[in-house]
Amino acid sequence: xxxxxxxxxxxxxxxxxxxxxxxxxxxxxxxxxxxxxxxxxxxxxxxxxxxxxxxxxxxxxxxxxxxxxxxxxxxxxxxxxxxxxxxxx
Amino acid sequence: xxxxxxxxxxxxxxxxxxxxxxxxxxxxxxxxxxxxxxxxxxxxxxxxxxxxxxxxxxxxxxxxxxxxxxxxxxxxxxxxxxxxxxxxxxxxxxxxxxxxxxxxxxxxxxxxxxxxxxxxxxxxxxxxxxxxxxxxxxxxxx
Numbered sequence: 001x002x003x004x005x006x007x008x009x010x011x012x013x014x015x016x017x018x019x020x021x022x023x024x025x026x027x028x029x030x031x032x033x034x035x036x037x038x039x040x041x042x043x044x045x046x047x048x049x050x051x052x053x054x055x056x057x058x059x060x061x062x063x064x065x066x067x068x069x070x071x072x073x074x075x076x077x078x079x080x081x082x083x084x085x086x087x088x089x
Numbered sequence: 090x091x092x093x094x095x096x097x098x099x100x101x102x103x104x105x106x107x108x109x110x111x112x113x114x115x116x117x118x119x120x121x122x123x124x125x126x127x128x129x130x131x132x133x134x135x136x137x138x139x140x141x142x143x144x145x146x147x148x149x150x151x152x153x154x155x156x157x158x159x160x161x162x163x164x165x166x167x168x169x170x171x172x173x174x175x176x177x178x179x180x181x182x183x184x185x186x187x188x189x190x191x192x193x194x195x196x197x198x199x200x201x202x203x204x205x206x207x208x209x210x211x212x213x214x215x216x217x218x219x220x221x222x223x224x225x226x227x228x229x230x231x
Contacts, residue, residue, distance in 0.1 A: 001187070009163070010163070015161065016161045016163045017162060018111070018163030018164045019108075019109035019111075019164060020108055021108075021185075021187050022187050024106075024108075025107070043162065043164070044112050044164070046112065
């Protein structure tokens with residue numbers, strides 16, 4: 001059974017929680033040393049592994065002059081010619 | 090009322106006296122009987138090995154997450170077992186679900202080893218082993 005100490009017991013401070021065999025736990029409650037906790041109370045908070053998230057990229061806008069973009073539409077017109085007739089050495 | 094069907098392993102816990110061994114993730118009890126050979130020249134077994142029961146023995150082990158003195162739990166923790174191992178104290182251990190009608194295995198055992206494991210970005214955990222001294226007694230939880 002799950003108990004919370006309301007008096008110092010066995011060197012453990014008030015408020016400490018734990019799991020005891022029910023016969024012993026009932027005696028602790030009867031002696032006014034501990035109080036009964038709900039069965040759903042989580043006594044042992046198991047540590048969870050921290051998931052390390054990948055840092056998000058930060059985009060910093062860089063001001064560019066307009067002439068940088070003037071040939072932007074011309075890029076689609078680039079004609080790539082590959083001469084496959086030449087054999088590789 | 091006794092637990093029906095297969096017992097959920099989460100419910101089976103090791104208790105030192107009446108206090109649970111804390112942050113346990115698994116518990117094991119092993120009971121074994123050593124065999125003594127009784128084959129003699131007079132045996133009629135045609136050379137086959139013959140045995141009879143010898144010494145009975147038991148061991149316990151548990152794996153648990155590690156919490157230091159900063160933990161406020163009243164449960165029995167690594168530091169307590171460390172003290173017991175150094176002193177060689179025989180502990181009264183119960184292995185049970187603590188459910189009325191279920192089995193309670195009671196024994197006296199000495200902590201024989203503690204292995205503390207700490208891997209990077211993992212929970213610090215430990216495993217403890219116990220050697221049973223004397224009989225393991227099976228009773229039913231009243």
